[in-house]
Amino acid sequence: MMRRTAAAGHPGGMASIYEPSAVREAVYGRAAEQEIVGDLLRRARRGTGGVVLVDGGQGSGKSLFLRASVDSAAEQGFSLAAAAADQVGRAIAFFALRAALREPFPEPDDGCAPEREIERSIASIRACLERRAAAAPVLVCLDDLHWASPATLAALRTLPGDLDDRPIAWLLARSSAQPGGAEQLFGLLEKDGAVRVPLGPLGQNAVRAMLADAFGAVPDRALTELARGAAGDPALVAGLIGGLREEEGVRIIGGRAALTSSRLPRRVHDLARRRLGDLGREARHLLVTAAVLGPAFRLADAAELLGRTPAALLPAVEETMDAAITTAAEDAFTFRHELLRRALGELTPRPARTALHLQYGENLLANGRSAEGAADHLLAAARPADRAALAGLDEAAVRVRASAPRVAADLAVRALELTPPGDPDALPRAVAAAESLAAAGRLEQAHRIARDQLARPLPPEAEDRLRCTLSSLLCALGRPEEAAGEARTVLTRPLLAADLRDQALTAHLQALTGLRDERTGTAAEAVPALPGGHDRHTSRPSSLSPGIAASSGIAAPSATAALLARAVVHCDAGRVGEGLEALREAVRHEPGSSCDARQAQPLLVLAAALIDLRRLDEAGKLLCAADVPALRNLPAGAALSLLRGRVHLAAGRLADAAAEAGAARAAAESLGAYGYAATAHCVLSVIELRRGDIAAAARHLSARPAAGPQFADIYARAESLMAEAQLAEALDGADAALGHLRRLRVDLHVRPGLLLGDPTAAAWLARTALAAGDAALAEVTADAARRLADACPDQPALTAAAAHSRGVAHRDAACLAQATAQHAGVWDAASAAEDLGVLHGDQGDQDQAIHRLKEALDGYRQAGAGRDQARVRRRLRELGIRHRHWTAAPGKPISGWNSLTHTEQAIAELVAQGLNNKQVAGRMYISPHTVAHHLRQAFRKLGIASRVELTRIAIERT
Known part of the structure; x- marks a missing residue:
């Protein structure tokens, strides 16, 4: 491609299409090709001939490239013979050469044989070129030789070789999309030593340079992506740029060239029309129809829309391929240039385009093909009050909800928007939209629709479905008590539909699990763990959303939720082994990640339990298995980042932990999943406490959008329980900390599992209780940790936690030494070493105290725990040991x-x-x-x- 610059005059004759003008255009993205032509011209100036062959399809910038080459030759003093063949001149012998040389040919000899006449003309051309070459080097530049006459091709077959000892440069070009004599000529000349130069698509750097030069600023992402649709086609890029400039479609915003309209310029449409004009009627119809189908299309689909057979369309599709508009992929045809496809689609009048979208979308659904693909076309076809189109949206939404809830939500919301307020279908579509949005994790939008509908009298089934949806939403929003209430309201209904009962049970169990309500175990036991646990035979079918209930042999979501609830109850009661088994059974029922935000994620809950037990490698494998694209736009995606952050925290990688927990918070807040955001803030608070930034820790807890127990806490149980108390201890001392943990004295007797999640939690609680003068709580804590370890002797993290808490509560050096050796985490081991060092110091063993405190200091340093390092350095100073803890970096400023x-x-x-x-x-x-x-x-x-x-x-x- 080229930019316009000042041009020099051309010595010698030229055809009109190559006349010099007041401006010339500089080439973009053709540096290598220009160098080849430059070398050709240098050889000619040294007295040696040569040939360069240029292959370029329509729109490749071939003619512009040749014009730039001619301009370069003119500046170097070449005598120019430049022209282009065309379809009309094909019937005239030597037309292109005559136009290029602009000299009279000898009059034909009527008595001469045709072959002899051609030889005479070629000899005359040779003589003309020899005369010119005697005065100055010559450039013969001939374009579009695919239209050249056989006589012209014959002359070009012989003349370059005959004159290779003269300063004559030959620059010959043809369209690569047009087979024929020129293709054969190029092959023969290449064998004789000619250099072939194919003009491929422009690179993206060249396209960006064109945009920047055209608009005087770096293009923004939207403009760059629009130009990318030209796939490097110089003519398309130039047409796009010219059209945008003419229609003022680009403005400079914030120092960047930005699109101001999503509409394609008229120039691009005109270019599309010209390319269509070169094709036959059948190929044109095929292209404008296929353009509506998308960037790729199956010939069978296009044939069905056109009312033809695929075999009948083969000549047309071959014509589009010859014109370099489409290309064949493995199982479909694709448009080479998305920009051209879009322009072709827009050439179809809107009513016809809408009808094609609707017909194709319905065909995809009827043939059992991609419902997601159908969704795009049905959305494009949907119009207000169009019952057929809206019914198609309804059907597509139901079909994709299980596999692509975000697509289903788009369909359902669009159908609701296009339904008039008084329409009988308005309520079913509102229910479907709320359910689909909830499944897609678009919580606030779903919550708004559900609340708006529930504010008016509703039929029982519609009300129940909305309350079920609202219950699952409230869980994610961090309001589990309200969630449980909504679910209970539904569960009191007699003869509840099977799928509704399952939704209500699932939401109720999740709410109770988050609350750690004493009714959780009873509710969970009422749902058999095997698939199809509740009675479907006495339930009436649903009329609002058919086909959603779990089929036989597939675990209902409520069965999975019941297993998770049982696992939490078991773990809280100290039966960690039974809890793990319940989680593994849930994973066997649901071995992958659910893309429905209303359902629990057994893989993630099991990973959380394994992190609690510091089985980090096993947990990491589960997190990898759970990480699927569909999860990333759901609250569970925030939970995934949260768990990764906890893995880093347990391993002492505070920077990585903060990054993952921060990503979890941002994802949860963007979705409106405030319960998950609150849990992320708790984890971030603990991280900042370890770093030593108490102010940041306090900011995280004060920024929690939802406080109190909730379902998301099962992913970070220790941090959710202890963060506020640990911050209070850091700010105001041990007495303030225990004020946040008043219930633990009673709860730990029956729920020792509250200490799970952090192997140092029991030791911290015992230490804080002793500092506050509450020896009884320290003893209760150590006893709870011991019972956890005794129930699961195969879990080293529990054994280390029990030894650590007992060592603190009973001032037992042997237990603290055991904990120091057994803790898997570097921070955990440092904590036990510090406690042991303090105990040795209190007992008068200064050497052992210093040894253990140095061990603790090293561990805290590895973990990046600044606050803990400061505390240990103070303890060492009290023992007469000083550790410098600041450094002066090279080149550090001396002020500021x-x-x-x-x-x-x-x-x-x-x-x-x-x-x-x-x-x-x-x-x-x-x-x-x-x-x-x-x-x-x-x-x-x-x-x-x-x-x-x-x-x-x-x-x-x-």
Whole structure:
């Protein structure tokens, strides 16, 4: 492709299509090809002939490339002989050469044989070229030789070889889509040493350069993607650019060239018409019909729409392939250029296009083909109050809900939007839209529709379906008590439809599981674990949404939810082995990830339980198995990121843990899944506590959109339970922490499994209880941890947790040494080592105290736990050991915020929160004197003299 620049005059004669103009066009993306022509011209200037053959299809920029080559030759002083053959001139012998040379040929000799006459003309052409070459190097440039006469082809077969010792350069071009004599000529010349140059599609870099030069700014993504549809076809790219400029379809926004309209320019439509004009009537009809079907089409589908047989369309499709508009793939034909396909489709009048979309969508459904593919066409065909089109949307939505809930939601919502308010189908479509949106994880939109409909009197079945949907939504929104209430309302109905009963049971069980309600076990036991557990024979069928109930041999969602509920009850009661078995049975029933957001995810729940037990490798494999594309747009996708974050946290990789938990929070909030977002905030709070950023930990907990127990907590049970208490302990001491855990004293007697999830949770609770003077709670905690370990002696994490908590509660050095050795996580082992070091110090064994505290410091350093490192360094200082904990990076600034050490920055941030030196010292595990020293250093580096100024700077940095 080319850009216009100033042009020089051309010495020598030229045909009119190559006359010099006031501007010339610079080539884009043809550097290698230009170099080949450049080498041809250099050889001619040195006195040696040569031939370059150019192959290019329609729109390849072939003629522009030749024109640029002619301009280059003119600037170098070549004598030019340039022209193009055409269909009319094909009947005239030597037409292209006559036009190029612009010299009279000898008069024909009537008495001469035709063969002799051709020889005379070729000799005359040879003589003409020899005369010119004696005065200056010559460029013979002939385009479109696929239209050349046989006489012209014969001359070109002999002349380049005869004149190869003269300074004559031959640049010959033809269309690669047109077989014939020119193709044979090119093959023979190539054997003689000619260089062939195929003009392929432009690269994307060249296209982006064209866009940037045309609009004076880097193109944005939408403009780049639109141009990508030209597939590098120079004519299409040039037409698109020219059309957008003419119609002001691009504006500079934020320094980038941005589209202002989704409409294709008229120039692109005109180009599509011209390419259609070169085809026969049958091929034209095939293309405009196939363009509606999509980028790829099956010949059988196009034939059905056209009322023909595939065999009858074969000549037409071959014609489109010869014209380089379509190409054959394995089982379909595809358009080479999406931009051209779109333009061809838009040439069809809208009513006809709508009818084609509807017919094709209905055909796909009737033939049992892709319902997702049908959905796109039915959506394109749908019009307000069009009963046939809307019925097609209804049917497609039902068929794709199980496999593609997001597509089903789009269909159902569109059908509802196009249904008039008083239409009898409005209510069934509202119910279907709410159910489909809930299944697709579009929670707030589903919640709005369900609430709007439930605000008015409804038939019982419609009301029940909406309440079931609302119950599952409320679970994900972090409102499990309301969710349980909605589900119970439905379950009280007599003769409930089978699928409705299953939905209500599933939602009810999930709500109770999230609440850890004492009724959870009873409700779960009422649902047999085997498929088809509830009585379908006495249930009436559903008229609103047929075909959704589970068929025989397939586990109903309620059976899976019951197994998960039993697993949680077993684990809470300390029967971890039974809980794992229930989870494995649920996975056997549902071995993959469900793409329905209303259903539980056994793979993820089992992975969470294995992370609780620090069986990280096994959990990681389950997370890989659960990671399917359909999950990523559901609340369960947030749970997947959350669990990956917990794996990193358990392994001491705090940065990776924060990244995954942050992704989980963002995904949950974007979906409106506030229960999952709240759980993610709890995990992030624990991570920030370990890092030592108490302010960030507090921000996460205060930002929780939903507090209290909920279903999402089963993915991070320890963090959800302990985060608030651990933050309170960091901020206000042990007494404040226990205020958040008042129920544990009673609950741990019957639910020791509350300690699951973090092998150091029991030790932390025992340590905090002792600090608050509550030895009884410390003993209860250690006993609960022991009972967990005794019930599952094959789980090392539970054994280590029991030893750790007993060591803290009973001040038992042997137990703490056992925990230090058995903890799998580097942070967990460091925690036990610190407790052991403290105990040795209290017992007067300074050497062992220092040894264990150094061991703890090393572990915390590996885990990136800054707050814990600071605390251990303080303990070591008290024992006479000093560890420097700041470094000066090479090239570090000597003033400004970045000149502050990490310790100085941390102190500044705490001061900005309003803490005095003593409070900062308590948080940092250093003395108030040391705080004052670091503050003086910070004041000096920042050039300030007050805490007020320091607070302003710290807040601005935040």
